[in-house]
Amino acid sequence: MGRKFGRRPDGSRIKNRAAARNARPKVKYLITGGSPQRSLLTDPLDRRSQVYKIITERIKELREHIGTDITYPLSRVLEQAARLSILVDTAWAAVNRDGVLHRGEATSAAEAFRKLAAEERQVLAVLGLERRERQVPRLKDVLQGEDE
Numbered sequence: 001m002g003r004k005f006g007r008r009p010d011g012s013r014i015k016n017r018a019a020a021r022n023a024r025p026k027v028k029y030l031i032t033g034g035s036p037q038r039s040l041l042t043d044p045l046d047r048r049s050q051v052y053k054i055i056t057e058r059i060k061e062l063r064e065h066i067g068t069d070i071t072y073p074l075s076r077v078l079e080q081a082a083r084l085s086i087l088v089d090t091a092w093a094a095v096n097r098d099g100v101l102h103r104g105e106a107t108s109a110a111e112a113f114r115k116l117a118a119e120e121r122q123v124l125a126v127l128g129l130e131r132r133e134r135q136v137p138r139l140k141d142v143l144q145g146e147d148e
Contacts, residue, residue: 007075055082059078062082075123077126081120081123084116084119088113088120094113095107
C-alpha cells in the first residue's frame with residue numbers, strides 16, 4: 001500500500017501540509033541505480049553536473065559540424081546524439097572493467113555497448129553523418145605485394 005499524503009514514512013502525521021509539498025524534489029537528478037540509460041535519455045539534467053557540461057559541449061560540437069540553421073526537431077536529434085555519446089562512453093568503460101567475454105558468452109556490458117553504439121550510428125545517420133567508404137585492396141593484390 002502506498003504512502004499517504006501528509007504522512008512520514010513511519011506513519012506519523014506532518015502537521016503543516018505545505019511542508020510536505022516543499023519537501024518533495026522539484027528537479028529530477030540523474031539517478032544511476034536501476035536503469036541509467038533511460039534516465040539519461042529522457043530526464044532533465046541538473047545543470048551543475050559534469051554530465052550536463054559534457055553534453056552541452058558535445059551539442060556545441062555537433063552544431064558546429066552541421067553548420068546549417070538548426071530547427072527544433074534537429075536540435076532534439078542533436079541532444080539525443082550527445083546523450084547517446086555519453087552512454088556509449090559509459091558502456092565502453094564498463095566493457096573495459098568487465099571484459100568482453102565471460103565463460104564463452106558476451107558480457108552484459110559488451111551487449112549494452114553494441115546496442116548503444118548501433119543507436120548512436122542511427123542517430124548520426126539521421127543527422128547526415130555517414131560512414132565514409134574507402135578503397136579496400138583485393139586480397140590477390142595484397143598477397144602479390146602490389147600497392148595502388
